[in-house]
Amino acid sequence: QVHLQESGPGLVKPSETLSLTCGVSGYSISRGYYWGWIRQPPGKGLEWIGSLSHSGNTYYNPSLMSRVTISMDTSKNQFSLTLSSVTAADTAVYYCARIDINILVAIESWGQGSLVTVSS
């Protein structure tokens, strides 16, 4: 059973960079699946941020592409999200997830989510 856990600062200042890490247990991220990030502003719907293949290829939401980087550290079995030049509009719960692109073609496991507030 895979387990995902987000970690990182809960408060980021405007114009600075948001950084989150997703620790994965129960499965090696380099073995298969895609790994992604989704966010949800308070009281609103879900927004796809981007994903990372087990071989390191990245796929980003075009609306965020200029500010987003998703990377992996296989030695620690974790992957990360950085979002630069944040504004209040980036305040959200950020979820990391495991994505099955072969059979389900869907998000099949989620982390518990990490609330990040952008405020001075």
Add this chain to the structure above:
Amino acid sequence: DIQMTQSPSSLPASVGDRVTITCRASQSISTYLNWYQQKSGKVPELLIYGASRLQSGVPSRFSGSGSGTDFTLTISSLEAEDFATYYCQQSYVGTTWTFGRGTKVEIK
């Protein structure tokens, strides 16, 4: 981007009701359509993938249908634990995955 339009945004219902939620894609996505349930304060969970395939462990009162641009999620007989927000999501190959805005099924 492929836009996903869900309706209604809010759905008052009672236990035992048959509930139907619709989702329309801005272009054909074949059957690359998934449904998620999100209970208040909780993490979304996959209910249906491939438009009509029930994820393991999901009760059979949930069903999905559709292909191309028009899709439906049906709950045959609403139970108390089903009051939640439901999201459709397209996973068409080569596109940025996108979600509908959600349908909140609430107590009538």
